Amino acid sequence: xxxxxxxxxxxxxxxxxxxxxxxxxxxxxxxxxxxxxxxxxxxxxxxxxxxxxxxxxxxxxxxxxxxxxxxxxxxxxxxxxxxxxxxxxxxxxxxxxxxxxxxxxxxxxxxxxxxxxxxxxxxxxxxxxxxxxxxxxxxxxxxxxxxxxxxxxxxxxxxxxxxxxxxxxxxxxxxxxxxxxxxxxxxxxxxxxxxxxxxxxxxxxxxxxxxxxxxxxxxxxxxxxxxxxxxxxxxxxxxxxxxxxxxxx
Amino acid sequence: xxxxxxxxxxxxxxxxxxxxxxxxxxxxxxxxxxxxxxxxxxxxxxxxxxxxxxxxxxxxxxxxxxxxxxxxxxxxxxxxxxxxxxxxxxxxxxxxxxxxxxxxxxxxxxxxxxxxxxxxxxxxxxxxxxxxxxxxxxxxxxxxxxxxxxxxxxxxxxxxxxxxxxxxxxxxxxxxxxxxxxxxxxxxxxxxxxxxxxxxxxxxxxxxxxxxxxxxxxxxxxxxxxxxxxxxxxxxxxxxxxxxxxxxxxxxxxxxxxxxxxxxxxxxxxxxxxxxxxxxxxxxxxxxxxxxxxxxxxxxxxxxxxxxx
Numbered sequence: 001x002x003x004x005x006x007x008x009x010x011x012x013x014x015x016x017x018x019x020x021x022x023x024x025x026x027x028x029x030x031x032x033x034x035x036x037x038x039x040x041x042x043x044x045x046x047x048x049x050x051x052x053x054x055x056x057x058x059x060x061x062x063x064x065x066x067x068x069x070x071x072x073x074x075x076x077x078x079x080x081x082x083x084x085x086x087x088x089x090x091x092x093x094x095x096x097x098x099x100x101x102x103x104x105x106x107x108x109x110x111x112x113x114x115x116x117x118x119x120x121x122x123x124x125x126x127x128x129x130x131x132x133x134x135x136x137x138x139x140x141x142x143x144x145x146x147x148x149x150x151x152x153x154x155x156x157x158x159x160x161x162x163x164x165x166x167x168x169x170x171x172x173x174x175x176x177x178x179x180x181x182x183x184x185x186x187x188x189x190x191x192x193x194x195x196x197x198x199x200x201x202x203x204x205x206x207x208x209x210x211x212x213x214x215x216x217x218x219x220x221x222x223x224x225x226x227x228x229x230x231x232x233x234x235x236x237x238x239x240x241x242x243x244x245x246x247x248x249x
Numbered sequence: 250x251x252x253x254x255x256x257x258x259x260x261x262x263x264x265x266x267x268x269x270x271x272x273x274x275x276x277x278x279x280x281x282x283x284x285x286x287x288x289x290x291x292x293x294x295x296x297x298x299x300x301x302x303x304x305x306x307x308x309x310x311x312x313x314x315x316x317x318x319x320x321x322x323x324x325x326x327x328x329x330x331x332x333x334x335x336x337x338x339x340x341x342x343x344x345x346x347x348x349x350x351x352x353x354x355x356x357x358x359x360x361x362x363x364x365x366x367x368x369x370x371x372x373x374x375x376x377x378x379x380x381x382x383x384x385x386x387x388x389x390x391x392x393x394x395x396x397x398x399x400x401x402x403x404x405x406x407x408x409x410x411x412x413x414x415x416x417x418x419x420x421x422x423x424x425x426x427x428x429x430x431x432x433x434x435x436x437x438x439x440x441x442x443x444x445x446x447x448x449x450x451x452x453x454x455x456x457x458x459x460x461x462x463x464x465x466x467x468x469x470x471x472x473x474x475x476x477x478x479x480x481x482x483x484x485x486x487x488x489x490x491x492x493x494x495x496x497x498x499x500x501x502x503x504x505x506x507x508x509x510x511x512x513x514x515x516x517x518x519x520x521x522x523x524x525x526x527x528x529x530x531x532x533x534x535x536x537x538x539x540x541x542x543x544x545x546x547x548x549x550x551x552x553x554x555x556x557x558x
Contacts, residue, residue: 016512017376026380094348095357120493122375124360129318129348138319138423141345144487154427159341160440160496162431162488166317168424178477178494179487214357218370218383226519229540231531235553238525241541245523247444247469247502248558 001111001148001170003046003055005080006101007039007062009071010121023219026121035071038116040078040183041176045146046114047079048181054148055112057081061104063097065089069199076194077186083199088211092204094122096211098130103207105135110171112153117142117175128175138168142177250278250368253328254302255337255346258284258292265441266338268299268402273395274336275301275403276365282306282410283328285321287314293412300404305412312420316342319424322349324417329354329390339394339497340440347394356388361497363399377493377516397440398499398520432488439489442472444502447491447518450478451507451528451547458484461551462506468558474498474518476508492517507547510535527551 011017012032020027035043049055060075061084062068072083086100105113118125132139140146140155144163147154148170156165158177186194204211232238242248252274257264267282274280280301284293285308293307306328312320325346329335335350337343339361351358363381364372370385371393439445446466452458458479466473475485477492491498493516503521508514510526510533518524519538526539527547536542543550 011376013513017379019380026376093357095352095355098352118494120377123377123493124358125344126348126351126358126360129345130352132318133322133349133352136423139345139349140424141318142341157341158487159429160488161438162429164315164429165427166315166424167427169422172423178481214388215359215384215386218385220375220380220382223374223378223381223519226524226538227540229524229536229538229542231536231542231544233543234545235543235550235557238541238543238550238554239557241525242502242558245502247523 001055002057002059002108003049004105004108004110004113005039005042005046005058005060005075006113006115006127007043007060007071007075008036008119009033009062009064009068010036010119013037013120019220019222023221025217025220033067035074036116036119038118038176041178041180042114042116043075043078043080044181044183045176049148050079059084059108059110061086061101063088063092063100072199073194074186076197077191078184082197084202085199086202086204088204091213092211093213093215094124094126094130095214096209097127098134099209100204100207100211101131102134103209112148112170112172112174114174114176117177128173132173137172139173140166140168141175143174144177144179146174146180250333251331252277252280252334252336253325253332254280254282255335255343256282256284256292256296257338257340257342258286258289260286260289261291263292263295263299263405265402266340266397268405269397269400270336270338270395271299271301271403272400273362273365273393274334277334277368279303281332283308283325285313285316285324287311297410297412298406298408300407302408302410305410306415307412308415308417310416310419315426316346317424317426318346318349319421320419321346322353323421325350326353327417334391334393336393336395339396343394347392351392354390354392356390356392357386358392358394359384359386360394361396362393363396377512378519379512396497398497432486436466437470437472439472439474439491439496440498442500444469444471445474445498445500446471446504446506447474447476447508448479448485448506449476449508450482452479452484455484461547465551465555468555476514505535505539506551508535509533510538
């Protein structure tokens, strides 16, 4: 089966985001950008399915500015076969992304679409589920284990309180949780090879999808700062503090 | 405005997360609670007692037994012709179902709402809680997930709503439930605990994690949490993880032991009322958010603290 893996270019997770003084958003000028960590896990899982002989081809797709090419090249260097970039200089919301991905899925006919469970910039956790709804496919969200057999896939999900396993008819949607796997690093020869792998460029208009945002940002602010605390010297003093806080009698 | 609220339950009783969702929904309008499940009459009766709920809808069918999104989302989407908003707690179940409902309704969901500013304007955290965005929705119907720690819990008793039985299309045949492994714990649930003792990678091993953190938690009647580093190293199970990618908690007291305080972790606990940090590195970022800090060797401090309590 073919596996489709959507990836997103986001602010690197090690960078502390700075809110712009005018309150319009987070400052992304001259900061390190990387592939969303959950998407790296999605790419890795697709590659492992290919190595097991389950997946025949891995197509990675990204929706965003031209620079998202770098993110797609990273996925190609990890082991994906080809890439599709849907160029939009304006931000596209999960609903718009899901609609575009649904069109790509209709064209590519994958057996699985593996997405990250959430992007670490907008923290929405929506795209995979929305794509499932639009395609009318089953969804295995927050996956920590994926096993494909015949025309079904068993997905072990991380839920509040433990794990849950569901069986989905393929084609299906999987969204990755952290413990699904540990993504590999792209080796230098593979990075070189990735440069010659095919990358197709499209626009939302090519798919006839209206990606006008439904939500408008009124303002973006820094969260309330916590008051500076005190340091205590030893355990007795700590217990004294706990007592004044009413934690212990 | 009328609001449909997703009730999280175990068939017999309603889970705490629902109570915060009812409070948030009440800020928008009249609250109707939806209990979907198999053999969930007990949960429907419990939902009817929540203060502020005007009516309970009970969809009792084998197809809804494990809250599979493929079966539940079409049920909700159909019901939504009569409501202006759908509100679910931002639990793993809510996060699984609500976006599927939103796409079926062709609306954008607002995730992890922290406050309701008006009928169409909400605040929510972005970038792991390092920024708070105020967003305005232009959609006719709103789909929201609610961050439970940001709203007071509605009273679980005092209401007297009627329970109405409804039915939907049932099983879509897209998915089925195979099994669950629920971690057994005598301790309070992490997301609703008043006190949390959390351990990090500095504990060194799973044995030391349990030998040091568990007795302290038991002394305080606290829930046990962990940083992602501790979970990744195998010291604690996944569902202990507090952080952007784990659970978001806001207890009265959060005790961080051997946790440096990475952005990822702070996103999950920095709304705790009081934060206490025990760490040997006095420059650890955790001390920038801690109300009370103790610099020193946790292998000496924690046993001493446990003994003296």
